[in-house]
Amino acid sequence: xxxxxxxxxxxxxxxxxxxxxxxxxxxxxxxxxxxxxxxxxxxxxxxxxxxxxxxxxxxxxxxxxxxxxxxxxxxxxxxxxxxxxxxxxxxxxxxxxxxxxxxxxxxxxxxxxxxxxxxxxxxxxxxxxxxxxxxxxxxxxxxxxxxxxxxxxxxxxxxxxxxxxxxxxxxxxxxxxxxxxxxxxxxxxxxxxxxxxxxxxxxxxxxxxxxxxxxxxxxxxxxxxxxxxxxxxxxxxxxxxxxxxxxxxxxxxxxxxxxxxxxxxxxxxxxxxxxxxxxxxxxxxxxxxxxxxxxxxxxxxxxxxxxxxxxxxxxxxxxxxxxxxxxxxxxxxxxxxxxxxxxxxxxxxxxxxxxxxxxxxxxxxxxxxxxxxxxxxxxxxxxxxxxxxxxxxxxxxxxxx
Amino acid sequence: xxxxxxxxxxxxxxxxxxxxxxxxxxxxxxxxxxxxxxxxxxxxxxxxxxxxxxxxxxxxxxxxxxxxxxxxxxxxxxxxxxxxxxxxxxxxxxxxxxxxxxxxxxxxxxxxxxxxxxxxxxxxxxxxxxxxxxxxxxxxxxxxxxxxxxxxxxxxxxxxxxxxxxxxxxxxxxxx
Numbered sequence: 001x002x003x004x005x006x007x008x009x010x011x012x013x014x015x016x017x018x019x020x021x022x023x024x025x026x027x028x029x030x031x032x033x034x035x036x037x038x039x040x041x042x043x044x045x046x047x048x049x050x051x052x053x054x055x056x057x058x059x060x061x062x063x064x065x066x067x068x069x070x071x072x073x074x075x076x077x078x079x080x081x082x083x084x085x086x087x088x089x090x091x092x093x094x095x096x097x098x099x100x101x102x103x104x105x106x107x108x109x110x111x112x113x114x115x116x117x118x119x120x121x122x123x124x125x126x127x128x129x130x131x132x133x134x135x136x137x138x139x140x141x142x143x144x145x146x147x148x149x150x151x152x153x154x155x156x157x158x159x160x161x162x163x164x165x166x167x168x169x170x171x172x173x174x175x176x177x178x179x180x181x182x183x184x185x186x187x188x189x190x191x192x193x194x195x196x197x198x199x200x201x202x203x204x205x206x207x208x209x210x211x212x213x214x215x216x217x218x219x220x221x222x223x224x225x226x227x228x229x230x231x232x233x234x235x236x237x238x239x240x241x242x243x244x245x246x247x248x249x250x251x252x253x254x255x256x257x258x259x260x261x262x263x264x265x266x267x268x269x270x271x272x273x274x275x276x277x278x279x280x281x282x283x284x285x286x287x288x289x290x291x292x293x294x295x296x297x298x299x300x301x302x303x304x305x306x307x308x309x310x311x312x313x314x315x316x317x318x319x320x321x322x323x324x325x326x327x328x329x330x331x332x333x334x335x336x337x338x339x340x341x342x343x344x345x346x347x348x349x350x351x352x353x354x355x356x357x358x359x360x361x362x363x364x365x366x367x368x369x370x371x372x373x374x375x376x377x378x379x380x381x382x383x384x385x386x387x388x389x390x391x392x393x394x395x396x397x398x399x400x401x
Numbered sequence: 402x403x404x405x406x407x408x409x410x411x412x413x414x415x416x417x418x419x420x421x422x423x424x425x426x427x428x429x430x431x432x433x434x435x436x437x438x439x440x441x442x443x444x445x446x447x448x449x450x451x452x453x454x455x456x457x458x459x460x461x462x463x464x465x466x467x468x469x470x471x472x473x474x475x476x477x478x479x480x481x482x483x484x485x486x487x488x489x490x491x492x493x494x495x496x497x498x499x500x501x502x503x504x505x506x507x508x509x510x511x512x513x514x515x516x517x518x519x520x521x522x523x524x525x526x527x528x529x530x531x532x533x534x535x536x537x538x539x540x541x542x543x544x545x546x547x548x549x550x551x552x553x554x555x556x557x558x559x560x561x562x563x564x565x566x567x568x569x570x571x572x573x574x575x576x577x
Contacts (some may be wrong), residue, residue, distance in 0.1 A: 094467040096497045147487040161416060168425060175437075182512070188498045196503075197439065220415050227408035 042070060047385070051077050055152060055389075056396030058370070061083035062377075062385065069385055072377035074370055079400035087360040092118050092327035093191050095357065099347075100186040102362060103398035106145040108137045108177075110339035111190035114360070116271055116336035117349040118192035121329040129317040130194035131273040137180065137189065138272070138338075139303040140207075143214075144173040145341035146300050149393045153293065154225050157234045158388030162224045169217050172210045179203040192327055194320035207311050214304055222297060235289035239380065239388035241372055242287055249372035252365050253343025254299060255392050259291040260285035263340040277306050288389040296393075299341075328355050341391055342366045365397040436514050441497045444471075444490055445513035446530050447461070455509035456537040457484045465504035470494045483536035492518055493526035507537070 048059040057078035063071040082099045090098060095257050099110035112134055119126060124255030151166030174184040180191035180203045181196070189196050241251070246259040256263055264281045266274040266349050284291035330352040337346040343365025352358040369392040404432060434440075457473045474486040479575050499512050510530075520526050 090467050091465075094465070094498070094500055097467055097496060097500070165419075171425075178440060179437040180439070182437075182439040182499060183497065186496065186498070188500070200438070202437065223408070224412045224415055228412050229405055229408045232408075 005291055027117075045382070049075075055394055058389070058394065058396050058399075059384070060361075060374075060384065060389070064382060067382050069150055069377050069380050069382060072141070072373050072374050076367075076370070076396070076399050079396045081401070083401045084360050084362055087357055089356060090356070091355050095360070096188050096191060097186070099362075100188060100395060101346070102364065103340060103342065103366070103395050104185055105148050105395055106141050106341050107185060107187045108134075108141040108190060109338050109345055111187065112138060113336055113338045113340075113345050113347040114349070115190045115192045116338065117334045117347040118327065118329060120334035121136070121332045121349060121351050122192065122323075122327065124193050124321050124323060126194055126272075126321055127318040128315045129198075130319045132310055132314050132323070133195050133199060133319060134190055134272045135274060135277065135342060136307060136314070137177065137187075138201070139196075139306045139310070140173055140176055142340050142341050143300050144177070144305045146296050146303075147173070149296060149341070150221060150225070150300075153390045153393075154231075156386050157231055159211075159225055159228070159231060160347070162221065162258065163344070165217070165221060165224060169214065172206070172213075176203055176206045176210060179206060193323035194318070196320070197362075198319045204311065209306065211304065212312070212394065216302075218297070218300060218304070218323060223388065226293065226297060235293060235387060235391070238289045238384050239373070239376055239391060240286070240288045241376055243285075245372060245375065248285070249375065250368040251343065251372050252368070253339065253341070254292060254295045255343065255369050255372070257281065258284045258295045259287040264346050265337050269337065271336070271338060273310075277309055277325060279303075279306050292391045292393075326355050337363070340365060342369065342395065345398075363400055366373070366392075366394045366396075367399045370394045370399060406573055417478065423452045428505075429480050436516070441499045441512040442516045443492050443495065443497070443513050443518055444501060444510050444530070445515070446488070448538050453537070454495055454505045454531060454534065455505060455537050456485065456488065456531065457509070457538070458485050459506065461504045461506060462493060462501035462510060467498065468494050468496060471501060482538070485534050485536050486528045487533075488531035490530050491527050492520075493523065509537070 011367045039196060043064045045062045045064055047062055049057040051058075059075040059078065061073045061075060062069050081101070083102055087095045087098055095114055096111040099114045100107035102110045108307050118124075147166040147170045150176065151163035151170075154160070154162045154166075176370065177187065178184045180199055181187040241255070241259050243260045246256050249262065251259065252265075259281070262283050265271070266277075266279075267281055282295045282302065284295050331351060331353045333348065333350040335346055335348045337344050339345075344363070345365055346361075346363035348359075348361040348363070349357055350359040370389075373388050373392045373394070377388060404551070416435040446456065448454060458473055460473055460475075463471045463473055470489075472489040476484045476486055478484060497512065502510055502512055
């Protein structure tokens with residue numbers, strides 16, 4: 001006797017799938033997508049704000065039909081600190097402390113975006129060594145940020161061990177950043193006019209030690225998670241964002257490049273010393289979670305290449321331009337964008353001639369990634385929703401500002 | 402990726418290889434990692450060999466602080482000499498950005514390396530780094546000025562500080 005009818009609806013037992021939905025293997029033992037076989041009540045589930053896979057304090061309201069997501073709505077604002085408003089009451093050299101706390105995983109990029117905007121208004125010529133130091137620190141920070149994403153993405157897909165491997169490498173990076181900037185996450189290092197301090201000899205030693213091991217460690221990461229067949233089965237073909245959707249939602253960064261458009265601010269609108277660097281932009285056209293994974297892992301290897309070029313060819317000279325102690329930019333406005341690990345991070349700065357900004361607008365790339373993820377969630381499984389949100393790499397500090 | 406499962410076995414090989422190496426963590430309360438020279442933690446007063454401080458109560462740090470957590474109560478005597486009643490500093494609200502140290506023209510404060518800042522009672526987070534001390538005089542400051550820094554007379558100091566304080570005066574109510 002087949003006991004399955006005791007626990008399952010008789011309609012599910014058929015081995016031939018209904019013709020109006022795509023092929024569903026009989027081994028999955030669940031209702032085909034879009035077919036409400038049991039005519040059950042729909043369930044509203046709050047994912048977050050304390051859910052460990054929401055990377056901070058994101059709350060997603062999911063309407064579920066069985067295990068299938070029917071509608072998704074993200075609720076943001078739990079981490080709102082009013083960075084844009086607070087910046088109107090900070091002097092120009094102190095706004096960096098706020099920007100650090102925006103996207104707290106990649107603080108250097110945030111500071112850099114603000115510094116570039118302020119320099120554009122004031123027309124400051126930044127010394128060449130400062131430009132190279134900015135690129136060096138930004139790329140080290142990019143690897144650290146991608147390692148956090150890599151670790152937590154593994155947690156989202158069910159792998160635990162590789163998170164600790166990611167933290168091991170990130171620890172070496174944070175030691176370097178602490179040596180140069182003084183703190184591990186809230187750097188306050190890049191200011192309008194250059195950088196606060198020169199690189200230290202101990203930091204150079206640490207960078208060389210890091211570069212000697214990182215290639216084998218990245219291979220290890222690739223084999224631990226990317227080479228794992230269970231992981232591949234979990235992410236391949238899941239959460240596909242096609243190019244049209246990606247452009248419509250304003251996706252940038254690795255999410256856009258995984259969908260097939262090779263837009264990179266570092267290449268298309270070079271800032272700092274990126275026009276002197278030799279690096280490639282990893283691309284994919286699949287648009288699924290595996291593509292986003294591969295693009296980010298490729299970006300880490302390119303970042304290592306840029307760090308190598310920086311540390312070998314670091315030019316001599318000043319690390320700070322001659323700027324007054326209290327900055328008073330002339331009346332005007334400027335927009336500056338950097339390629340942060342999450343995409344195009346822009347700062348639009350309006351100055352009224354005083355020592356504090358009149359208005360600062362902060363474009364967080366993760367906000368657009370979250371909206372795109374929200375749009376593709378309906379029709380996926382609840383378990384895939386966690387993977388999709390993890391794959392687009394959202395940081396709530398940046399979204400809520 | 403020929404046979405299904407080779408990737409999983411490869412991952413296990415890496416895990417096993419890491420099982421054989423030593424630990425990369427330290428047992429924190431018993432062992433401590435040495436902090437880099439530039440590490441920024443709680444602000445502390447720089448003391449000279451004879452135990453004297455260099456603070457002239459110019460309030461540059463108080464103005465530079467983005468969190469408004471430094472508060473220096475100063476009494477000015479009849480002979481225009483300054484007396485520091487209390488050098489207030491709220492560790493709990495400090496984000497250790499180092500802007501006060503950068504602003505200090507006399508290197509009277511520095512970012513310390515004391516990172517064990519937990520306290521049992523919240524009141525203990527509001528500390529007085531200096532209490533009831535005469536401020537260091539301009540004469541002393543001139544003697545201590547390093548050779549590489551251009552010397553400035555007190556008049557120049559005042560001229561430099563004046564426009565800033567004017568700027569800050571109307572902003573005060575917003576901070577509270």
